Amino acid sequence: MILFQNEHFYIETEPHTLPWLKIFTQKPYRELTDIPPKLRNQMWELYYGVEEEMRNYFQPDKINMASFANILPRVHIHVIARFKDDAYFPNPVWGEKLREEKQISKDFNLFYEKIAEKFKDIQ
Amino acid sequence: MILFQNEHFYIETEPHTLPWLKIFTQKPYRELTDIPPKLRNQMWELYYGVEEEMRNYFQPDKINMASFANILPRVHIHVIARFKDDAYFPNPVWGEKLREEKQISKDFNLFYEKIAEKFKDIQ
Numbered sequence: 001m002i003l004f005q006n007e008h009f010y011i012e013t014e015p016h017t018l019p020w021l022k023i024f025t026q027k028p029y030r031e032l033t034d035i036p037p038k039l040r041n042q043m044w045e046l047y048y049g050v051e052e053e054m055r056n057y058f059q060p061d062k063i064n065m066a067s068f069a070n071i072l073p074r075v076h077i078h079v080i081a082r083f084k085d086d087a088y089f090p091n092p093v094w095g096e097k098l099r100e101e102k103q104i105s106k107d108f109n110l111f112y113e114k115i116a117e118k119f120k121d122i123q
Numbered sequence: 124m125i126l127f128q129n130e131h132f133y134i135e136t137e138p139h140t141l142p143w144l145k146i147f148t149q150k151p152y153r154e155l156t157d158i159p160p161k162l163r164n165q166m167w168e169l170y171y172g173v174e175e176e177m178r179n180y181f182q183p184d185k186i187n188m189a190s191f192a193n194i195l196p197r198v199h200i201h202v203i204a205r206f207k208d209d210a211y212f213p214n215p216v217w218g219e220k221l222r223e224e225k226q227i228s229k230d231f232n233l234f235y236e237k238i239a240e241k242f243k244d245i246q
Binding site: 030031032033040041044047048051052055061062063064065066067068069070071073082089090091092094095 | 153154155156163164167170171174175178184185186187188189190191192193194196205212213214215217218
């Protein structure tokens with residue numbers, strides 16, 4: 001689901017038991033250093049906004065951030081809220097699963113609405 | 124091994140068969156949004172410099188970048204050069220190992236020298 005988009009970026013949900021958003025550039029770039037400097041800065045501003053909202057809403061134990069795109073080399077930033085009792089903690093979510101996945105009690109849709117609201121006026 | 128440091132940051136090697144550096148702030152911050160905005164920007168400039176040098180020197184198939192710090196919550200940025208035939212590709216290096224690790228033919232020490240040289244005049 002796309003929560004926000006403008007001329008340069010879009011923010012998408014990753015379906016998962018953990019809060020997980022992905023920030024994409026509209027134009028595909030192979031690596032971060034291929035993104036024009038002005039857009040890089042705008043992308044980090046989006047990232048900080050997402051991280052801030054995720055921290056406020058979910059009160060996670062840690063935020064995880066990553067850019068891999070090994071299969072399809074197209075830069076996007078993963079933003080994931082982590083909890084000490086989540087299925088992979090303290091491993092990254094790409095690492096070994098250590099316990100059963102469980103639902104978080106907070107409403108993900110309300111969080112998605114907050115993200116959409118937060119960014120709606122960004123050009 | 125510390126390749127560079129100034130008042131605000133240091134760049135450290137991660138011993139691994141893959142080229143892998145870590146960028147730390149001197150002062151510990153829990154999350155990226157806890158870092159003062161001016162320092163965040165300086166940190167990304169360091170990151171872009173490391174990524175650029177890693178791409179030039181190793182000609183990797185992809186750069187992987189991540190910030191986890193789940194065990195000890197202290198922001199640092201991983202920068203890793205990835206190759207299609209490396210032990211984990213296309214998984215992140217925190218994921219399942221798919222083949223044997225092997226040495227890269229390029230001299231890591233020469234790369235480390237290039238990084239040290241590149242950043243030596245940064246205040």
